[in-house]
């Protein structure tokens with residue numbers, strides 16, 4: 297049996313049941329169309345059984361609207377505010393939102409203004425929700441779990457004060473590629489299977505249910521970056537509201553480190569943490585480390601090393617096949633991995649500036665990377681770049697060699713050390729030996745310049761400007777060599 301409409305329920309003195317904003321919106325439209333005043337409606341809600349990502353519910357059978365009842369047209373801006381405010385956990389939120397909508401529909405447009413009493417409450421709710429979204433983005437920490445078929449690889453626990461899980465989950469889905477993860481909260485959980493978001497209900501009792509694999513690693517990392525000489529405990533607590541500390545993995549080691557620092561350990565703290573870091577992994581001869589593999593027919597199907605597993609997609613080179621100049625970077629970064637295009641993130645923007653200064657047209661050069669999949673590790677909530685290993689550079693040389701053979705550039709610019717090793721095929725090639733000294737290799741000029749990420753990272757304005765100018769000079773030199781070779 298189809299449920300009665302909201303207006304019919306209100307007329308019969310029954311409460312209007314809503315689980316989500318979409319259901320409230322449909323009910324509110326129906327009530328407005330029947331000119332049902334706010335004080336005649338009782339709203340109730342069960343938060344637990346709704347699907348976080350559900351489509352709007354089917355409209356319920358509505359009785360005929362009252363003769364002469366107004367057409368319901370609601371401003372986009374108001375709708376956006378109501379939708380955001382609906383995530384705010386205040387008592388009677390649905391009836392308050394309907395009151396606002398009712399007043400607006402009655403011509404009281406001031407209800408959207410912060411100077412109005414209801415408007416002020418609406419603005420405060422919107423602000424609280426935005427702040428909670430921001431805090432959840434900032435303070436969520438993913439932890440890696442033990443491998444388990446069908447289970448998400450990364451898990452985070454968070455206790456939001458408002459219902460912001462769906463939008464936060466969408467935020468991470470758009471940023472973390474195809475690795476699988478779950479965000480659990482006391483009210484609901486969301487899982488990303490690499491392609492789709494699923495809401496799963498409250499699976500866990502709390503953070504203690506989260507598998508601790510990776511936690512120890514995180515703490516080691518946090519200790520290693522902790523610099524007691526720069527400690528300002530007040531500032532630290534000021535920046536991270538205290539309610540988040542208990543769920544931050546580093547929260548458990550901070551008090552110990554703070555007290556050590558206060559007790560005079562500042563001078564030695566960092567040295568000790570550096571000394572305690574694990575030893576280097578002993579490299580295996582690259583050829584032995586590589587699995588047996590067939591020659592893949594397309595880059596996207598490449599399984600020549602393991603990097604494809606954690607990347608969203610392979611990032612191929614771009615540019616004209618007739619380009620005389622080829623630029624080779626290291627590997628796609630976070631943004632390139634998501635976009636499928638090389639050099640579109642911050643390093644790409646700096647490269648664009650250097651190209652413009654050297655009067656080299658980006659659209660005339662072929663841009664590629666030594667390694668075609670993004671290699672990264674998760675630190676908290678960020679996919680951080682990890683330098684590719686020699687075996688990965690060698691595995692990917694198959695693709696770089698095909699690009700070189702296809703494009704046949706006269707000049708190749710290697711951006712940084714990984715690119716230098718890749719274009720020369722020499723794992724021992726060192727930047728310092730060849731920087732500013734173009735050389736011939738297999739019949740083409742190789743020009744070596746700094747990698748743009750190095751220029752971004754280098755501390756101090758003077759050093760940064762020097763490194764940037766050296767990049768520009770290298771690009772100018774490459775342009776001259778191209779002109780000579782014609």
Ligand code: URA
Nearest residue numbers: 625626627629638639
């Ligand atoms: N760094 C690189 O080396 N390549 C890119 O595509 C982006 C950043």
